[in-house]
Each structure stands twice: as structure tokens, then as C-alpha cells.
Amino acid sequence: MRASVQEAIAALPTPFKEAVTKIVSAPKFDATISAQDYAELLEKAGLSDAEARVALLPIAAAYSVAPISKFYVGAIARGESGRLYLGANMEYEGVQLNQSVHAEQSAISHAWLKGESQLKDITINYSPCGHCRQFMNELKGAESLQVQLPDREAKLLHTYLPEAFGPSDLGIDQPLLAPVNHGLTVQEDDELIKAAVDATNRSHAPYTRNLSGVAVRDNQGNVHMGMYAENAAFNPSMPPLQVALNLMNLADVSLAEIQEVVLVETANANNSHLQDTQAMLEALNPDIPLSYLAI
Numbered sequence: 635m636r637a638s639v640q641e642a643i644a645a646l647p648t649p650f651k652e653a654v655t656k657i658v659s660a661p662k663f664d665a666t667i668s669a670q671d672y673a674e675l676l677e678k679a680g681l682s683d684a685e686a687r688v689a690l691l692p693i694a695a696a697y698s699v700a701p702i703s704k705f706y707v708g709a710i711a712r713g714e715s716g717r718l719y720l721g722a723n724m725e726y727e728g729v730q731l732n733q734s735v736h737a738e739q740s741a742i743s744h745a746w747l748k749g750e751s752q753l754k755d756i757t758i759n760y761s762p763c764g765h766c767r768q769f770m771n772e773l774k775g776a777e778s779l780q781v782q783l784p785d786r787e788a789k790l791l792h793t794y795l796p797e798a799f800g801p802s803d804l805g806i807d808q809p810l811l812a813p814v815n816h817g818l819t820v821q822e823d824d825e826l827i828k829a830a831v832d833a834t835n836r837s838h839a840p841y842t843r844n845l846s847g848v849a850v851r852d853n854q855g856n857v858h859m860g861m862y863a864e865n866a867a868f869n870p871s872m873p874p875l876q877v878a879l880n881l882m883n884l885a886d887v888s889l890a891e892i893q894e895v896v897l898v899e900t901a902n903a904n905n906s907h908l909q910d911t912q913a914m915l916e917a918l919n920p921d922i923p924l925s926y927l928a929i
């Protein structure tokens with residue numbers, strides 16, 4: 635467990651601290667909390683649902699990697715299954731600011747990668763920026779998504795985003811998080827390439843049709859997948875490398891532990907992630923090998 639998470643736990647009030655420690659220090663903890671563990675946590679701590687989610691935010695924010703702003707944002711997305719998914723902002727030195735990942739995007743892509751197909755609510759330690767409000771409007775069930783901030787009552791996303799622009803304005807009815815399999819295949823035995831193709835098959839790219847996915851191998855041999863997530867307003871889209879690096883960070887693997895990366899995308903599409911992926915990896919560590927497959 636990283637020091638920032640230990641510090642966040644240490645600062646929690648008792649008896650919440652004991653109950654959280656039991657969950658977070660379990661060897662299998664993966665920055666999510668099951669519905670069952672969460673129900674027990676509520677009972678032990680004697681907190682309401684909203685109070686407990688807000689009280690957990692410092693744990694989520696402790697995953698933040700923000701060397702530029704030093705502004706630590708935490709978010710907790712709850713899936714239809716009742717599981718809570720932590721998320722935090724990530725900034726990258728040496729590349730454009732628009733490569734950053736916001737805490738809301740982090741928690742949502744975390745839930746997506748681990749198989750949630752709809753969210754009930756999201757809890758955030760700061761009011762969501764316009765970019766995140768737009769990102770959330772891409773989600774399946776966006777019209778019923780509740781946004782919970784500290785010291786406020788929960789409000790629907792659309793209260794924060796009135797007169798919303800969204801996928802339907804572009805004639806798209808395939809929302810982000812709806813399970814998909816684009817069915818692309820390659821004749822490959824390489825585990826990392828297969829993982830990147832799997833990610834590509836789960837990607838959300840209704841606007842460019844540039845289906846894309848990334849797989850990152852860390853120096854322990856673990857593989858972290860990232861699916862491309864497009865947005866109707868284009869700019870809030872999440873590139874596949876960022877989705878994978880965010881998942882890696884939430885799995886407690888640092889950016890210094892990347893060993894190898896594979897990027898897969900649709901051949902002859904009207905955009906490409908290749909140059910941005912190369913630039914990001916170059917900024918992190920020029921020695922990281924990148925394999926590229928256009929299929």
C-alpha cells in the first residue's frame with residue numbers, strides 16, 4: 635500500500651478507520667469495495683450511505699498522481715452491482731495538459747474495465763469540471779446518474795449539466811459502458827497483443843470508428859488493459875494508454891514499472907493514437923518498447 639493511502643487511512647475517524655483498514659489492507663484489495671464489504675462498513679461505522687462515501691474520498695484521492703497541480707482529486711463510482719470503484723486524477727509531466735485524466739474519468743473507466751455496464755452514482759471531493767460533466771453524459775443511464783459532493787445533497791448529473799449536448803445530437807445511441815464486442819481477431823499467440831486486441835474489442839469509438847486498445851506489461855509480468863473511450867464533444871475522450879495507465883496506478887503499480895506496451899487500432903481510420911502514445915511513453919521513459927498493430 636502506498637504511503638499516501640496509509641496516511642489517508644490514519645487520518646480517518648474511529649470506528650470508520652478500523653473498518654476501512656480491514657478492507658483496504660486485505661491482500662486482494664484492488665481499489666474497489668464490494669457491496670457486501672460496504673454494507674458491513676456502514677453498519678460498523680454507523681454512517682449513512684452518503685456520509686460513508688464522502689468519508690472514503692480521501693482514500694480515493696490518495697491514488698492521485700498530480701506532479702503539476704498538486705491538486706488531489708478523488709472520485710468513487712458505484713456500479714449497478716453495488717461495487718464501489720475508486721479513482722483519482724493523473725497528470726503527466728512532459729506532455730500536453732490535455733493528456734491528463736480527471737478523477738471522475740479514472741473512477742468511471744475503472745468501473746468499465748472491471749465489467750460494470752451502468753453506474754448508480756459518483757461521489758467526488760470537488761465539484762466536477764465541465765469536461766467531466768460532459769464525459770459523464772456519455773454514460774449508459776446518464777439521465778439517472780446521481781452526483782454526490784461533500785456537504786451537499788445528491789443531485790442528478792443533468793442538474794449539473796442543464797440543456798446537455800450529448801451522443802444523441804450526433805445520432806449515436808451506443809452509450810459508454812454498454813457491453814460490446816466488436817469481434818476483431820488477429821492470429822497471434824503473444825499474450826500482450828491478445829490483451830490489446832481484447833481491449834480494442836471493448837472500446838467505445840462511435841464517432842471516429844477508430845476502435846483502439848492498449849495493453850501494458852509491468853515489470854512483475856502483470857498486464858493492464860486500456861480501452862479507448864470517445865466522447866460526443868470529442869475533447870473529453872480518454873485515449874487507450876491513459877485508461878491502461880490509470881488502471882495500473884489503481885493496481886498500485888507505478889509508472890516507473892512499465893516494461894512494454896502494445897497499441898492496437900483500426901487500420902485506415904480517420905484518426906490515430908500512435909503519435910500521442912509514442913509521445914506519452916517518450917515523456918515517461920524513452921526506453922519503453924511500443925509495438926503497434928493496425929488491424
Ligand SMILES: O=c1ccn([C@H]2C[C@H](O)[C@@H](CO)O2)c(=O)[nH]1
Nearest residue numbers: 703705707723736737762763766
Ligand atoms: O473535475 C475535475 C477537475 C479537475 N480535476 C483535476 C485535473 C487536474 O489534474 C487537476 C487540476 O485541474 O485537477 C479533476 O480530476 N476533476
Ligand SMILES: [Zn+2]
Nearest residue numbers: 736763765766
Ligand atoms: Zn474534470
